[in-house]
Amino acid sequence: MTEKIENPTVAVLLPCYNEEVTIGKVVRDFRAALPDATVYVYDNNSTDRTAEIAAAEGAVVRKEPRQGKGNVIRAMFEDIDADVYVMADGDDTYPADAAPDMVAKVVEGYDMVIGDRLSSTYFQENKRPFHNFGNRLVRGSINGLFGAHVTDIMTGYRAFSFTFVKTYPVLSRGFEVETEMTIHSLNNNLRLYEMPIQYRDRPEGSVSKLDTVGDGIKVMSTIFRMIREYKPLPFFGGLGALVGVIGVVLCAMVTMEFMHTGMVARFPTLIGAVMLVIAGLLLAVTGIILDVIAKNDRKTFITDTNRFAYLRRH
Template sequence: MMAGMSTDRTSIAVLLPCYNEEMTIGKVVRDFHAALPDADIYVYDNNSTDHTAEIAANAGAIVRPEPRQGKGNVIRALFEDIDADVYVMADGDDTYPADAAPAMVTKVLDGYDMVIGDRLSSTYFTENKRPFHNVGNRVVRSAINGLFHADVTDIMTGYRAFSFTFVKTYPVLARGFEVETEMTIHSLNNNLRLYEMPIQYRDRPEGSVSKLDTVGDGIKVLSTIFRMIREYKPLPFFGGLGMIIGLIGFGLTASVTVDFMRTGMVERFPTLIGAVMLVIAGLLFIVTGIVLDVIAKNNRKTFLLEANRFAIMHRVIRDCSGAEAGSNTSK
């Protein structure tokens, strides 16, 4: 039987990745205990140099260490280690309201794969004191929604709830804070069931320091978007590049052709050779995009089959656990 599964209730796991959050983690754990009394609360300590782990344990959390630095690495460990029916993920900095968690859990039980705690529709832009973060959220949101024809309001929120199937089939590749962006793109690409729930975001309390590097982590987020577009949308990516390169080559070829028609001589051989190479390169990019697009579609089919297998496995285990519990009760 899977650890964390319950025979008489829905098992819920609250996941709190933490790094140096001794000022707030105790309150966060207590708030989630109050909001979800039956949930198991896990704090994965990511090499904290303060008393985060000790305070979390005293507040009633299950504390485990994760030596690989970075939020993405911590979430990968959480998803691998913990089995539950519903997962709620938040940060340990007390910026997300724990009292929104029961409604998020209900939405997952209603059949959604991921519930997104939407900060941007409520108080984020007034509470958040870092203007570059506000700009970054808008840029990332516009780019992803445009490319995936979606309408997700908060791409980068750290407050989410997941189904068992999502957690066990989502490949966590990111190592740092770009993991939330990766989650959203993964969900949109595979047409998963998403639900956005507005929440009341609040800024960190005075004295609590953010671990987010605006410039460094912003570059990582943008590079993640670039990489995932290349992998998930190869035809627009490589096809667009191919069209641009090919049109430049075609334009240069046309200029040499005009000169030839006027003078009867090819006076710019290097330009002609370069132009033809650009046209060939553009065609190769387009063909590459077509081939990779077929591969990407096959990968999506494989993912859906894998997700279906995990969903069936989860139902079978729950049914067997319930039957076993009923048999023990009758005895």
């Protein structure tokens, strides 16, 4: 574990879009749970009184004109300096009283603490069955590929270390950013800790900004893209093996006919089969080359992280 931080500074990060119904209570709850922390509310083009209410409750309110949760988190991570960061939503679905324990785990040396909804009340509180199905699908896909056991891949309640925040490249623009964070952490073998929390559904009058189908497609696209980038050998190697096997089977069929008749009757099939075999080999070679590049990227990330942590201490 890393050196323990004495009297850490804590920043609570609340990305918000039209949350006037709940933001006041959320700010009050986090100020009560973490009285020494600074609460930041980033208003993402709200058309209601979100920013006004948050400021009245004592939060530091800033504007982020680029629409999308990923863009807001990117701005937060760039702008704010603290020893520990706690990120939650402004919809009052996450319990602020869990924040001190999450902060304590980061102080112990964890890079990211995940507020695990799925081990407690999520499936009882969440009334959107497709969201439940999507959580299970994403969790199974990522854990299977990375050999991990993360329970809640997509939770928006997390705590981070300073080094994680300043070295994590936020590429996603929308709600798929949480999935991206988890994959990034697993790929780089960061220190993760899952803490079960009591999830509650949005209160009456508060409207979810999630588009079940649209955002679900974005999440799956993010997983597909990051698997291609972080696990290129299984991705391209598996695709190459599939294409190559089809080509070999077609070649074998043409060869069997030639052995029985003494002539090749299906030249187009033979040509196509040979091209499939060549394509399969090229995909496999591509996977090997990209896998070497991905490993070098992980080495560079570790080196940069160590250098950043050293500079932070000194």
